[in-house]
Amino acid sequence: xxxKVYVYLVMVFIFLGMLLLNSCYSVxxxxxxxxxxxxxxxxxxxxxxxxxxxxxxxxxxxxxxDKDFTYLIKKSDLCPSGxxxxxxxxxxxGAVLLSGITFGRKRKVKIKYVCMKSN
Amino acid sequence: xxxxxxxxLDEWDTLHNNGPWDLKFLYKTKLEASSLMPSSLDRYNDAAxxxxxxxxxxxxxxxxxxxxxxxxxxxxxxxxxxxMHFNAHMNTYFSFKNQDLHHLSNYNADDIFMFECGNVIxxxxxxxxxxxxxxxxxxASNGQTIAGCISTGVxxxxxxxxxxxxxxxxxxxxxxxxxxxxxxxxxxxxxxxxDVFVQKIxxxxxxxxxxxxxxxxxxxxxxxxxxVVIESQNLFLxxxxxxxxxxxxxxxxxESLDFSNFKEIxxxxxxxxxxxxxxxxxxxxQYQKNDADYIVELMYKKDFKLNYPDPxxxxxxxxxxxxxxLAVS
Ligand SMILES: Cc1cc2nc3c(=O)[nH]c(=O)nc-3n(C[C@H](O)[C@H](O)[C@H](O)COP(=O)(O)OP(=O)(O)OC[C@H]3O[C@@H](n4cnc5c(N)ncnc54)[C@H](O)[C@@H]3O)c2cc1C
Numbered sequence: 001x002x003x004k005v006y007v008y009l010v011m012v013f014i015f016l017g018m019l020l021l022n023s024c025y026s027v028x029x030x031x032x033x034x035x036x037x038x039x040x041x042x043x044x045x046x047x048x049x050x051x052x053x054x055x056x057x058x059x060x061x062x063x064x065x066d067k068d069f070t071y072l073i074k075k076s077d078l079c080p081s082g083x084x085x086x087x088x089x090x091x092x093x094g095a096v097l098l099s100g101i102t103f104g105r106k107r108k109v110k111i112k113y114v115c116m117k118s119n
Numbered sequence: 120x121x122x123x124x125x126x127x128l129d130e131w132d133t134l135h136n137n138g139p140w141d142l143k144f145l146y147k148t149k150l151e152a153s154s155l156m157p158s159s160l161d162r163y164n165d166a167a168x169x170x171x172x173x174x175x176x177x178x179x180x181x182x183x184x185x186x187x188x189x190x191x192x193x194x195x196x197x198x199x200x201x202x203m204h205f206n207a208h209m210n211t212y213f214s215f216k217n218q219d220l221h222h223l224s225n226y227n228a229d230d231i232f233m234f235e236c237g238n239v240i241x242x243x244x245x246x247x248x249x250x251x252x253x254x255x256x257x258x259a260s261n262g263q264t265i266a267g268c269i270s271t272g273v274x275x276x277x278x279x280x281x282x283x284x285x286x287x288x289x290x291x292x293x294x295x296x297x298x299x300x301x302x303x304x305x306x307x308x309x310x311x312x313x314d315v316f317v318q319k320i321x322x323x324x325x326x327x328x329x330x331x332x333x334x335x336x337x338x339x340x341x342x343x344x345x346x347v348v349i350e351s352q353n354l355f356l357x358x359x360x361x362x363x364x365x366x367x368x369x370x371x372x373x374e375s376l377d378f379s380n381f382k383e384i385x386x387x388x389x390x391x392x393x394x395x396x397x398x399x400x401x402x403x404x405q406y407q408k409n410d411a412d413y414i415v416e417l418m419y420k421k422d423f424k425l426n427y428p429d430p431x432x433x434x435x436x437x438x439x440x441x442x443x444x445l446a447v448s
């Protein structure tokens with residue numbers, strides 16, 4: 001009996017692990033044209049080391065009838081051109097669960113973006 | 120007015136972490152917004168004044184100052200222990216007309232451009248493409264600044280083209296904080312721009328071959344390079360071939376760079392003679408000592424046209440495919 005419970009538990013953990021792995025991914029769009037806004041100073045050690053990346057980690061509320069949400073990219077010190085060069089969207093298990101338990105009303109938005117270098 | 124951000128830091132490092140090394144202050148100067156100062160010339164001169172101000176501030180503290188570009192040099196060459204200046208946001212440029220050229224100039228005005236130091240190679244290529252022009256050569260990848268490239272003698276692999284500094288025909292240097300410390304330097308034997316233009320960039324002209332050549336590959340120690348005048352060429356496409364040819368022939372072509380008798384690519388034979396490629400590379404597989412053949416890569420210049428095949432799939436697979444060909448040959 002004990003062994004059975006143990007096996008079930010392991011299977012549940014494997015299932016959750018696989019869910020976690022599969023639901024955690026990033027998709028990156030990068031323009032082949034243009035130059036990214038350079039990082040100043042250069043402190044990161046990841047894909048964005050040379051780029052001035054802006055990170056957005058927030059929860060948005062979508063009305064029951066709304067199917068989309070527009071986030072406006074505006075000119076700022078980190079994005080002087082206000083134009084996009086690269087955008088990375090990240091999906092996580094937390095985001096999937098949040099959307100599930102709120103019936104899609106709350107969506108986690110985790111994106112990184114880099115603007116075009118300004119002239 | 121150009122805006123300078125000044126950060127008080129402890130250390131500085133290159134893109135590939137060759138450091139870190141000590142640093143006191145890191146500067147970045149950004150050109151005035153074009154909505155406030157529409158003339159590129161005004162914004163350029165305004166930035167020059169700002170750099171002179173920074174040099175003055177540094178001099179007053181009896182400290183050192185060095186400009187750097189994208190920090191791609193894989194050594195300490197761009198480092199200075201007191202103050203460093205990041206140039207990327209000084210990125211305007213100028214094209215020219217016949218009336219801007221020196222009366223003894225043999226250059227075609229359409230080919231001449233002046234790029235501010237912080238323009239990176241990709242930006243330059245895009246700006247030039249807007250004029251139907253292209254750089255003659257650049258290094259691998261395209262994130263280096265023009266000033267960084269010439270300062271370290273960045274080479275490409277175009278045949279008979281030389282390195283980046285070899286198509287530079289004029290330099291606008293800021294050598295100190297005082298009036299008269301902005302210099303436009305070009306070869307006496309090959310003048311390019313006339314004194315009227317030089318006055319517009321508020322510079323003192325020096326036409327001297329020796330000085331020009333000395334300043335060209337200056338490793339950041341020949342003043343602040345503000346503007347780089349280059350000679351471009353018409354925009355072009357490259358057509359690539361990979362061939363397996365006799366070892367002796369591959370070496371002979373590399374040594375002589377004479378392709379007139381090389382007729383293995385029928386499309387590249389003109390009037391009975393092989394055309395000269397823009398790029399030639401020999402792959403040597405040191406594990407196949409008894410190989411009779413070498414794999415060679417040739418790229419031929421073609422007139423630019425729109426709707427050319429997407430180069431990305433070829434670029435992505437080319438090295439991999441060449442290596443496979445090597446491994447099974
Ligand atoms: C991915 C990669 C590929 C490369 N490919 C090649 C290649 O194919 N061929 C090749 O030859 N090299 C190559 N290199 C080396 C690189 O191109 C050179 O080191 C180049 O100098 C980097 O340019 P930068 O703008 O980053 O200059 P930095 O490294 O920032 O600076 C280089 C030097 O220029 C000086 N400098 C920069 N701006 C100014 C200015 N405004 N006034 C005065 N001095 C200035 C600096 O003080 C420093 O001494 C490559 C490097 C990398 C990382």
